[in-house]
Amino acid sequence: TSAAAAAAAPSAYHIDDSAGPARPFHGIGGLSGGGATSVLLPSYPEPQRSTILDLLFKPNYGAALQILKVEIGGDAQSTDGAESSHMHDPWATPDFTRGYEWFLMKEAKARNPEIKLYGLPWAFPQWVSCAPGTLHDCTGNAYDRPQQTADYITSWVRGAKEVHGLDIDYLGCWNERAYNKSYMEVLRRTLDSAGYRNTKLIANDNDFPSVAKDVNSDPAFAAALWGLGAHYPNMVSGPDAEKTGMPLWASEEDSTYNNAVGAGCWARVLNQNFVRGNMSASINWNLIAAYQKGTNWWRAGLMTAFQPWSGAFGSLAMIWATAHTTQFTRVGNFSYLANGTGPGTGSGLLALGGSYVTLQDFGTGEFTVVIEKMSRDHSPCCRPALADFSVATETATFTLTGAPAKVASLYLWRTHWAFGAPGDATSEFEQQPAVSVVGGKFTLTIEPDSMYTLTTLPGGAKGAFPASPPVAPFPTAFTDDFESCAPGSEAMFWSDQNGIFECQPPNPSDPAHGVVMRQMVPLVPIAWGGDNRPHTIIGSRDLVDTSFSVDVRLTEPNGSVTLGARLGCPAATKCAYGDYYGALFSFDVAGHWNLTGSTAGVQRSPAQASGALGSPLGVGAWHRFRLDVNGTRASVWVDNMPVPGAQGLNVAFAGSSGFAALGTVQFGHFTEFDNVALYSTA
């Protein structure tokens, strides 16, 4: 009965701006990359592609993101695939057309010119560690030649500006890898002398304590940085981070499956990263789950869109959770009111679980209160473990002081997620009748698994769009001659897993082939995740029997090609860093072939097979390859001739379904591909 009495008693909070702004608000963001998490989005049909971009970026529509963080591609596997570097080697002209991050940044800016851009490398092309201008004397460490690495990153910032008109607002060091103080100082000086003084540095994209300690003890390092960014900080920044006086960001957050529980995680940390840790920005990994089911982190995006062949998209719970803050705040104008319970505060924990934050524009007096009361079991994130706590309905009275006291009513938006209780219904980001402010106070009943926004701003809106088309299996008969693939792009529906496979402009001396796809990476990259062979996947994790044909041209005397089927992980939806099982047939110039069981070249039982063609493949000639897998048996043909020894081989070790794949056995093989045909059953 005492708990019931406590629940019935109204709780009391302050929204009092008399102490001034506590921390400037730096925004809510999404992270494209780390890695290849947006790869399938560019291939989406219209109008779905525009609807998706609107849901992410358009003000007063959906998530209305305020920060877009992107991977600076490093040609290597960085979680769900590999992203292209603007400099695969040290001598070619940097290419700022590659990949999809430029496209995303421009689409974001077109919708919201105020969105901030943040770049961070996961991997680097090896040459940044090699003797200047060469691919030899490489150390494998991106910090050993700090000026070369700083020049490489600065060239990315310059390309953003000069080629795409994009100002890069923030840069990080090296994702979740050791950071290097002198490299960051060199990078700061290099940016300054190139004219990019407004590009701010954030470190270390890992944890607060270690970088905070260095900032507090090393003034030169501190002077190079603008802010601290930690990943999955568990809502806590700590005394050393506070002591730096720098902005504190959750520069990567969430990674949680994007159902209502994932949205509960996101809603909770968005508020409590400030309330418990004084963090002023949170960035969701990842922006959009536009990568294949069966890669590393299925559906850990603000929304899902992994079917460009059907146009299907959905799972918007996190979009609406984000809108509660973003649609009613502006970066640069809004600041948080202090955490606490007494006068001079406007943010804090709720008495019966949950939290509230107040964001105020001290110029205009406009303000926004965001409240969340997520229950423990409906708001765990993928990491770290969430401690036990309980929440209960409460009736809360807020006393307004200062500019907030001048209003007579507040607009109200509400989200509630239902989890099967009888009579309970989900309702996401719906406007409610305005709340009256009477005698400088308002009262609100706050329920578990709910979010509320109270605001002076009238602008919020829930975007309206045509319903998603239904999900559909990968097309059973897929062909591509790459003629409509833009040079520098990945071909439609492919997902590079390691190394980079790009469409190449037509070769005038080879008119029959026109645009071809080519492996681009000369040396094993300075890796972040998996350390396997160059390969790219297509189809779906669920392809069963496949007939896969492709024209192939080997381009080096030691060149190679790999054709694969049934790539995936046995009995799992998740495959770590591109290390797939599969039936992979590799050929060299002399015509020798072998069968391996993984993309790392690892043998899997039964014993791997090998053999030789009757004649060499040679360098520079095109050959047609075909790999069929039916049931547990695989057969291969080259130029319509059965490959000796590679007929009806038992590939049960590869599992019963999976992606088709192309690759090479090592980096530095610039093998070309054309005229793909993939016939499949699911």
Ligand code: 147
């Ligand atoms: C992060 C990466 O930065 C992302 O690219 C993506 O892989 C994401 C998936 O959740 O994870 O890397 C982390 C890996 C391990 C931990 C935290 C982040 N960890 O064990 O705390």
